[in-house]
Amino acid sequence: MRQPPRILIVDDEPDMCWALKSALQIYNYSVATATRGTEGLELITTERFAVAFVDAKLPDLDGLELAALIRQKSPQTAVILISGYFYPEDGVISRGLKKGLLFGFLAKPLELGEVRAIARRAVEAGEGGDQYNDTNSPS
Template sequence: MGNDINILVVDDEEDMCWALENILKMEDYNVVTTTSGNEALKIIKEKAFNIAFVDIKLPDFDGMELARLIKQEDSRISIIMISGYYYKDDSDIQKGLHDGIYLTFVGKPFDNVEIRKVARRALELSKR
C-alpha cells in the first residue's frame, strides 16, 4: 500500500524523528522529517503530504499554531499531534480536536503499533 503515501514528521529531537521514521517506514510510507516548524511550512509547500506528525512543543513554534498553518496551507493533510507535555484530556488538546485542526493526539512515550494504527486510520478516513 505504501509507496505513494507521504508522511511529514516535525519534532525538535532528531532521535525522535529517527524513531518515527523507522516506525512508519515498516509500512513502506515515504517519510520526511524536520526539527523546525518554519522548515516544515516550507516543505509542505513543495510537496503534498497525506499525514503530518507534529510535536506540540517546538523551540521556534507553538505546535498547535503550526498545525493550524499546515491545515491552512493544505486542508487535506491529516494532522496527528504528539507530545510529552500534554495529556489527551487537557483542554488545549480537546479544543484543537473539537475544532478539527488535528485528527488525534498521541502522548509520549507511545507504542510503535499505536503510531502505525493512527496513521492507517488517518488514511482510511481521508479516503472516504
C-alpha cells in the same frame, strides 16, 4: 502504480524523527522529517502529505499554531499532535480536535503500534473524505 502515502514528522528531537521514520517506513510510507516548525511548513508548501505528526513544543512554533498553518496550506493533511507535556484530556487537545485542527493526539513516550494505527486511520480517512471526526483519538 500507486505512490505510497507521504507522512511528515516535525519534532525537535532528531532521535524521535528517526524512530518514527523507521517505524513508518516498514509499512511502506514515504516519510520526510523536520526538526523545526518553519522547516515543516516549507515542506508542506512544496510537497503533498497525507499525515503530519507534529510535536506540541517546537523551538520556533507552538505545535497547535503549526497545526493551524498546515491545515490552512494543506487541508487534506491529517495533523496528529504528539507531546510529552499534554495528555488527551487536556483542554488544549480537545479544543484542537473540536476546531478540526487535529486528527488525533498521542502522548509521549510513543507506542509504535499506536503510531502505525493512527497513521493508517488518518490515511484511510483522507482517502474516504471523512478526515476529521470525534472517533480519531486513541482509546
